[in-house]
Every structure is written in C-alpha cells, then in structure tokens.
Amino acid sequence: MLLVVKSPKFVHPDVEVWRRYIIAIFKVKISMSGHHELIPVRSLGDRALFVSLDRCLSVSSNNLPSISSNSIYLTVSLPDPVVVHCLSSRSFERPTALCQVHDGKEMVCPSVRPFTLADHLLTYCNHHEWSNGLMFHEYYFIPESFQGLWKKIRTQDSQVRISRVRD
Structure with a gap:
C-alpha cells in the first residue's frame, strides 16, 4: 500500500497555487507482529498515480505514451484544478489540455475535445464529476447560474436507486 502526502509549503503568496505543495510518497509496511513502518518512495518506475480525495488509481505508462511515468497526477485547489x-x-506542471470553460458565472469557451486519457483517468478519480458525465478539469466547480446543467444533474441523481437490506 502507498501513502501519498500533499503538504502545503511556505512560499510567497504570488506563487501559483499549484506550486505551493510538497509531495511525499511512502510504502506502508504492516507486519503481523504489530510493527508498522513508513518507507519513503523515491521512484514509481513506469507507473503513474492519479490521486484525488475520492479515488486513487495506478497505471503503467509502458503502453500509454500520453501518460508520464514516475509521475503523480493530482487535484489541487483553484484556479488550476489539475497538476x-x-x-x-521534483517539478510540477500543468497539463496542456487544461481549459476553463466558464468563469464562474457563464460559459467563456466551448469544451475542449477530444479529451486525453489523463483527463478521463482524473475524472474517474473525482467521483462527483464522473458520475454526472462531466470532465473534472472543466467542471470541478459548477456555477449556480448553469440552471440547465444543474437540472440535468438533479434528474440523473433522482433516478439512482440504492437498494437497502431490510431486517
């Protein structure tokens, strides 16, 4: 099991939000004797991690040329939701496909298509957008003024039935 820690670091307030973090990865070693250990991980090899608050995913980049090996794709705070x-x-980058389709009130440009594999994998890891059929990097924040979209989401949500076990 891996533990990914995203910690804020002290930097000048003018530094872009997505550059304000320190990322550390640890292998969690748990033994039957009750001894627990965190071992620092310096390399993921050919793997890439997709990390969010909802889900995490590890993929091999061997047959996926658009995915960077030894990298972590993660969600951070506004205004750039993906880095x-x-x-x-030890560097951070913005994905090239990042596009803001709204300014918080109205559409400012059309959705960017086609989406990359990284876009789809990060959206899967961010369950709220994925379950509503939206791309995370475009709709990580949905303004209240998008009445049509909110109506569609509420309609979809009302159709979801979760069976319950009864006594």
Whole structure:
C-alpha cells in the first residue's frame, strides 16, 4: 500500500497555487507482529498515480505514451484544478489540455475535445464529476447560474436507486 502526502509549503503568496505543495510518497509496511513502518518512495518506475480525495488509481505508462511515468497526477485547489508532479525532477506542471470553460458565472469557451486519457483517468478519480458525465478539469466547480446543467444533474441523481437490506 502507498501513502501519498500533499503538504502545503511556505512560499510567497504570488506563487501559483499549484506550486505551493510538497509531495511525499511512502510504502506502508504492516507486519503481523504489530510493527508498522513508513518507507519513503523515491521512484514509481513506469507507473503513474492519479490521486484525488475520492479515488486513487495506478497505471503503467509502458503502453500509454500520453501518460508520464514516475509521475503523480493530482487535484489541487483553484484556479488550476489539475497538476502533474514528476518525482525524478521534483517539478510540477500543468497539463496542456487544461481549459476553463466558464468563469464562474457563464460559459467563456466551448469544451475542449477530444479529451486525453489523463483527463478521463482524473475524472474517474473525482467521483462527483464522473458520475454526472462531466470532465473534472472543466467542471470541478459548477456555477449556480448553469440552471440547465444543474437540472440535468438533479434528474440523473433522482433516478439512482440504492437498494437497502431490510431486517
């Protein structure tokens, strides 16, 4: 099991929000004797991690040329919801496909298509957008003024039936 820790670091307030983090990865070693240990991980090899608050996913980049190996794709706070952290260089980057389709009140540009594989994997990890058929990097925040979209989401949500076990 891996533990990914995203910690804020002290930087000048003018530094972009997505550059204000320190990322650490640990292998969690749990033994039957009750001894627990966190072992720092310096490399993921050919793997890439997709991390959010809802779900996490690990994929091999061997047959996925658009996915960067030894990297973590993660969600951060506004205004840029997605960043890629390369473990070998310890650097952060914005994905090239990032596009803001609204300004918080109205549409400012059409949705960017086609979506990349990384867009789909991060959306899967962010369950709220994924379950509503939206792309996370475009709709991580849905303004209340999008009445048509909210109506569609509420309609979809009302059709979901969760069976319950009864005594």
